[in-house]
Amino acid sequence: MNGQRLFGCALTLLCCNVAAQAAQYPGKSVELIVAGNAGGGLDLVARELEIALRESKLLTEPFVIKNVGGGGGNVAKNQVYQRKGESHVLYLESNRIFVNKLVGTTHLTYTDFVPVARVMTEYLVWAVRADAPYKTAKDILEKAKADPSSVIFGVGTVPGNDQMNILRAAMAYGIDAKKTRVLAFKSSRDAIVQLLGGNAPVVSSGLSELLEHAKAGQVRLVAISSPTPLAGELANVPTWRSMGIDISILHWRGLFGPPGMPAEAVKHWEQTIAKLMKTAAWKKAQERHYWFDAYADSATFRRDMAEENKQYTQVLTQLGMAKGVEPK
Numbered sequence: 001m002n003g004q005r006l007f008g009c010a011l012t013l014l015c016c017n018v019a020a021q022a023a024q025y026p027g028k029s030v031e032l033i034v035a036g037n038a039g040g041g042l043d044l045v046a047r048e049l050e051i052a053l054r055e056s057k058l059l060t061e062p063f064v065i066k067n068v069g070g071g072g073g074n075v076a077k078n079q080v081y082q083r084k085g086e087s088h089v090l091y092l093e094s095n096r097i098f099v100n101k102l103v104g105t106t107h108l109t110y111t112d113f114v115p116v117a118r119v120m121t122e123y124l125v126w127a128v129r130a131d132a133p134y135k136t137a138k139d140i141l142e143k144a145k146a147d148p149s150s151v152i153f154g155v156g157t158v159p160g161n162d163q164m165n166i167l168r169a170a171m172a173y174g175i176d177a178k179k180t181r182v183l184a185f186k187s188s189r190d191a192i193v194q195l196l197g198g199n200a201p202v203v204s205s206g207l208s209e210l211l212e213h214a215k216a217g218q219v220r221l222v223a224i225s226s227p228t229p230l231a232g233e234l235a236n237v238p239t240w241r242s243m244g245i246d247i248s249i250l251h252w253r254g255l256f257g258p259p260g261m262p263a264e265a266v267k268h269w270e271q272t273i274a275k276l277m278k279t280a281a282w283k284k285a286q287e288r289h290y291w292f293d294a295y296a297d298s299a300t301f302r303r304d305m306a307e308e309n310k311q312y313t314q315v316l317t318q319l320g321m322a323k324g325v326e327p328k
Helices: 002-023 041-055 071-081 096-102 137-146 161-172 188-196 207-215 263-276 280-289 298-318
Strands: 030-034 063-067 089-093 114-122 124-129 152-155 181-184 202-206 219-224 251-257 292-296
Touching (some): 030 041, 030 071, 041 114, 041 251, 071 096, 096 298, 124 137, 137 161, 137 219, 152 161, 161 202, 188 207, 207 219, 251 263, 292 298
Antiparallel strands (some): 114 251, 124 219
């Protein structure tokens, strides 16, 4: 009888200890691996996340940011993949997590990692010089439809969302994507310099990179990739859907875990980021950088990436850029 009581007490203590440990997660520092160099777009999101989490008292343990640039995100991707089953590693990336496999630069894709939460999005815009003959995006599309080689579009890199913001609109408008002229410059900043200099008639880039030029009267924004019209100073920028072109593009950043990340760790960060989205600290960060709310929990994030993966596969296959990869 005494033995049974002792065993029962020991079992109770064990259960209490396990429950206490689970309640105390993370309990130690968490490493955030950023798939880009310091000073880049992903790094900026990581730094703002840390600041807002601390200001909102949602971060109880040290948050260690590790920048891992190189290989278009593939170096970071490989490092995180090697951390299988770890609970104190997070990974910040964009849609390169599946695009890179489609173009054949890695064997890893989004299904090899655990989606934790989509954090935010930027939107993409088409911009022309203020003195350009094009008044609307449809003016540009009509000219390209008559002769796809007659319009040169500038972007910072290919493949990428800036490019998709051109090709998907062109395809939806009945333009041969293979004949669409997309010129990639060294960076989005360089593409905008070429736009201002008159060497790139139309540029597709992030809103945050072009809005100040629009405010200064140097360029006009003729289309934005948001799913619905925006308010305030952006209310007059038409969405693709408002023009009858059924596309929208989120230029998002999201958090992932390594393969096999424990469910309790995923749930903790999923819920923490959901709370963060409602805080004044994060809303101020969004306003500073022209970011928009695009929070998605783990399951929703995975479903949305599966749909995006299909869209990219379709476009890149049509262009002959996909390396025989089938969407999952």
